[in-house]
Amino acid sequence: MKTSTRAARIEPFYVMEIAKAAQALAAEVAGSSSPMIFLNIGEPDFTAPPLVQEAAAKAVRDGATQYTQALGIAPLRERISDWYAQRFGVQVPARRIAITAGASAALQLACLALIDAGDEVLMPDPSYPCNRHFVSAAEGTAVLIPTTAQERFQLSADKVRAAWTERTRGVLLASPSNPTGTSIAPEELRRIHGVVQEHGGITLIDEIYLGLSYEEQFGHTALAIDDDIISINSFSKYFNMTGWRLGWMVVPEALVPVVERLAQNLFICPSTIAQHAALACFEAESLAEYERRRAEFKARRDYFIPALQSLGLQVPVMPDGAFYAWADCSAACERLGVNGSWDLAYALMRQAHLAVTPGRDFGTHDPQRYVRFSTANSMAQLQEAVARLQPLLA
Numbered sequence: 001m002k003t004s005t006r007a008a009r010i011e012p013f014y015v016m017e018i019a020k021a022a023q024a025l026a027a028e029v030a031g032s033s034s035p036m037i038f039l040n041i042g043e044p045d046f047t048a049p050p051l052v053q054e055a056a057a058k059a060v061r062d063g064a065t066q067y068t069q070a071l072g073i074a075p076l077r078e079r080i081s082d083w084y085a086q087r088f089g090v091q092v093p094a095r096r097i098a099i100t101a102g103a104s105a106a107l108q109l110a111c112l113a114l115i116d117a118g119d120e121v122l123m124p125d126p127s128y129p130c131n132r133h134f135v136s137a138a139e140g141t142a143v144l145i146p147t148t149a150q151e152r153f154q155l156s157a158d159k160v161r162a163a164w165t166e167r168t169r170g171v172l173l174a175s176p177s178n179p180t181g182t183s184i185a186p187e188e189l190r191r192i193h194g195v196v197q198e199h200g201g202i203t204l205i206d207e208i209y210l211g212l213s214y215e216e217q218f219g220h221t222a223l224a225i226d227d228d229i230i231s232i233n234s235f236s237k238y239f240n241m242t243g244w245r246l247g248w249m250v251v252p253e254a255l256v257p258v259v260e261r262l263a264q265n266l267f268i269c270p271s272t273i274a275q276h277a278a279l280a281c282f283e284a285e286s287l288a289e290y291e292r293r294r295a296e297f298k299a300r301r302d303y304f305i306p307a308l309q310s311l312g313l314q315v316p317v318m319p320d321g322a323f324y325a326w327a328d329c330s331a332a333c334e335r336l337g338v339n340g341s342w343d344l345a346y347a348l349m350r351q352a353h354l355a356v357t358p359g360r361d362f363g364t365h366d367p368q369r370y371v372r373f374s375t376a377n378s379m380a381q382l383q384e385a386v387a388r389l390q391p392l393l394a
Contacts, residue, residue, distance in 0.1 A: 006136070006137060006139070009136050010133050010136060010137070011129070011133070013129060013130065013361065014129075014357075014358070014360050014361040015040065015041070015129075015357050015361050018040055018345055018349075018355065019038075019040060019041060019355070021346070021349065022036060022038060022349055022355035025349055025350070025353070026038075026353075029353055034353045034388070035353065036349075036353045036354075036355060037353065037354050037355065037377070037381055037384060037385050037388070038355045038374075038377070039354065039355060039356050039373045039374050039375070039377060039381075039382075039385055040345075040355040040356050040357045040372075040374060041357075041374060041376075042178060042237075042322075042323065042324065042374050042376060043236075043242050043374075043376055044237065044240045044242070044293075044297075044323070044376050045376055045377050045378055046240045046293050047240055048239070048240055048241050048277065049240070049285075049286050049289045049290070051280040051283050051285055051286050052239075052241070052277050052278070052280045052281055052286060053277070054280070055276055055277045055278075055279060055280035056273050056274070056276065056277035058276075059272070059273045059276035059277065060273060064272060064273070064276050065272050065273055066272060067268055067269050067272065068269045068270070068272050068275060069269065070260050070263040070264040070267070070268065070269050071097075071098045071099060071256070071260050071263065072097075072098065072099025072100075072248070072269070072270055072275055073099070073272075073275050074094070075279060076099055076275050076278055076279055077094040077095075077097045077099060077248075078094045079278075079279055079281075079282040080092075080094070080097050080248055080282075081093060081094040081097060082282065083282055084221065084223065087211075088220060088221045088223075088224065089224075090221055090223050090224045092223055092250055095253065095256065096227075096250050096251055096252070096253055096256060097248055097249070097250055098248060098249050098250075098251065098256065098259050098263065099246070099247075099248050099270050099275060100246075100247045100248055100249060100263070100267070100270055101245050101246070101247070101267050101270045101271065102234060102236065102245040102246060102247045103206065103208045103232050103233065103234035103236065103247035104130065104134075104247070105245075105247065105263075105266075105270075106232045106233075106234075106247050106248065106249035107130075107131060107134045107206070107232055108134055108137070108138075108266070109249065109259050109262050109263060109266070110134075110204055110230055110232065110249060110259075111134045111135055111137065111138035111140065112138050112262055112266075113255060113258045113259055113262060114169065114170070114202055114204075115135060115138040115139070115140040115169055116139065116140070116169075117139035118139070118140070118141075118167060119139075119140040119141070119167060119168075119169035120140065120141045120142075120143045120165065120167045120168050120169060121135045121140055121141070121142055121143065121168075121169055121170055121171065121172050121204075122143050122145055122155065122160055122163055122164070122168060122170070122171045122172070123135075123142050123143065123144055123155075123171070123172050123173075124144070124145060124147045124153060124154055124155045124173070124174075124177070125144035125145060125146045125147060125362075125363035125364060125365045126147070126153060126177075126179055126180065126326070126359065126362035126363040126365070126367070126370070127144070127172075127174060127177065127178075127362060127363060128174060128177070128178045128179070128206070128362070129361045129362060131172055131174065131206060132144070132172075135172065140169065141167075142172070143163065143168075144363050144364060144365070145159050145160075145163055146363075146366075147159075147365075149316035149317050152180070152182040152183070152184070152185075152317050153177065153180040153182055153317060153326065154173070154175070154177065154182060154183070154184045154188070155171065155173060155184075155192060156188060156191075156192070157188060157191035157192045157194065157195050160192050160195045160196070161195045164195070164201075168199065168201060169201055169202060170196055170201035170202030170203060170204060171192065171196055171201070171202075171203055171204065172204045172205075172206070173189075173192070173203070173204070173205045173206065174205065174206035174207075174209075175189070175205060175206075175207060175210070175218075175222070175321075176209040176210070176212070176213060176218070176319070176320060176321030176322040177209075177322070178209070178322060178324060179324050179326050179357070179359075179361075179362050179370075179372040180317060180319060180324065180326040181209075181301075181319025181320065181321055181322040181323070181324040181325070181326065182317050182319055182320060182321075182326075183213065183215075183218035183219075183320050183321055184218075185217070185218065186217075186218075186220050186224075186225075189205075189222055189225065190225050193222075193226060193229060197226075197228070202228075202230065203222070203226075203228070203229045203230065204229075204230045204232070205222045205229060205230070205231055205232070206232045207221060207222065207231050207232060207233050208232065208233055208234040208236065208237050208247070209237050209238070209321050209322035210233065210238070210321070211237065211238025211239070211290070211294070212237060212238050212294055212297055212321050212322055212323065213320060213321040214297075214298045214301065214320055214321055215320040215321075217320075218320045218321065219321070223250055227252055227253075228252050230249065230250065230251050230252070230255070231249065231250045232247065232248075232249050233247060233248050233249070233250075234246070234247035234248075235247060235274075235278055235281065237322070238290060238294070239278070239281050239290065240290075240293070241274070241277075241278070244271065244274040244277065244278075245270075245271060245274065246270055246271060246274040246275065246278055297323050297375070297376075299379070300323070300375045300377075300379055301319060301323070301325075301375055303379065303382060303383075304325060304373070304375050304382050304386070305318060305319070305325055307382075308325055308327055308373070308386075310394075311332075311386070311389050311390065311393040311394055312331040312332055312335065312393055313327040313328070313329060313331070313332055313371075313389075313393070314327065314328045315327050315328075316328060323374060323375045323376040324372055324373065324374055324375065325372070325373040325375060326370055326372055327370060327371055327372075327373060328369055328370060329341050329344050329369065329370060329371045330369055331393075332344060332393050335392070335393055336351075336392065336393075339368075340358075340368030340369070341358035341359045341360070341367065341368050341369065341370055342358040342360055342368065344356075344358065344371060345357065345358040345371060348389075348392075351392060352385075352388040352389060352392060353388070354385055354388055354389070356371050356372065356373055357371065357372040357373075357374070358370075358371055358372075359371060359372070
């Protein structure tokens, strides 16, 4: 069967390819003294807190399961608006908030609304692979710009200016970032947006890990800079609702009817049950629990990064958010006699029953040099992972 050239441009999501191999091996070693430890997928080990689960059950019992408006229910848009004011001190009117079927749907809607065939969008290398594929699916081209540890693996205003051409439509950033867990300093983000504005472009920023910021200097939303910035967010990470497939986007007012029209046709509406459940995310009891969990994620980071460093897996930039460690695996590859991060991932899977993600997914600039560890697992799992790595790498 002939498929589209669009489909052919989309590379496999190698994170999931590794996950399949890890699951197969996990089945073989199930019940052994060394079951598989999964540090490869960016999914919190926490699930939705009690009030959220209760709200979902109540929605089902009450029959609140039919279509909603394409932009989502008004009470949830208001709750998110209030959260921005209370958490970040930023006024974001509910009318500019569109509820979506996960952050993925938000990115798809943004790309379809703003990108034409042949447009180029600047992105950092490394960055989350699906983001560049959303650009490609909209007939645009993601232009990956290599970044360094000195730049926190983020774009700079100087690099954006140098890379801008007549085909450039804008930038797609992420702060905190997957795979590095690093954020863009607010003053640098302001400069980047200034360059974009000079050229009449768009600044699109993925902020799905913003709730999981650990350092005061970085834990600020880009929406504080300008109403023209488009922010993507999600209930998956900070709010621990990955499989509920619920997110949102904040757009300039002029873009709201465009996004609504696209959403009506492509998705009809986000999950009604998930929307009613998400209202309970903003209750005081739930927010207190999320903050407790954020402290736990930070404690895991503070344990795991130094442990990796002691084993020769150097993390060039301490992550200030999310739950990832972007580690230079050059010494580990040499120690185990393997050729780069892809082979190292399989070696660790076989020899330590430990699943990690090689750098191949996240860009083209030196991907064989890095592996990504997810610290979304329990402290006990992280400690066991270190114990298994020690005899191999110490």
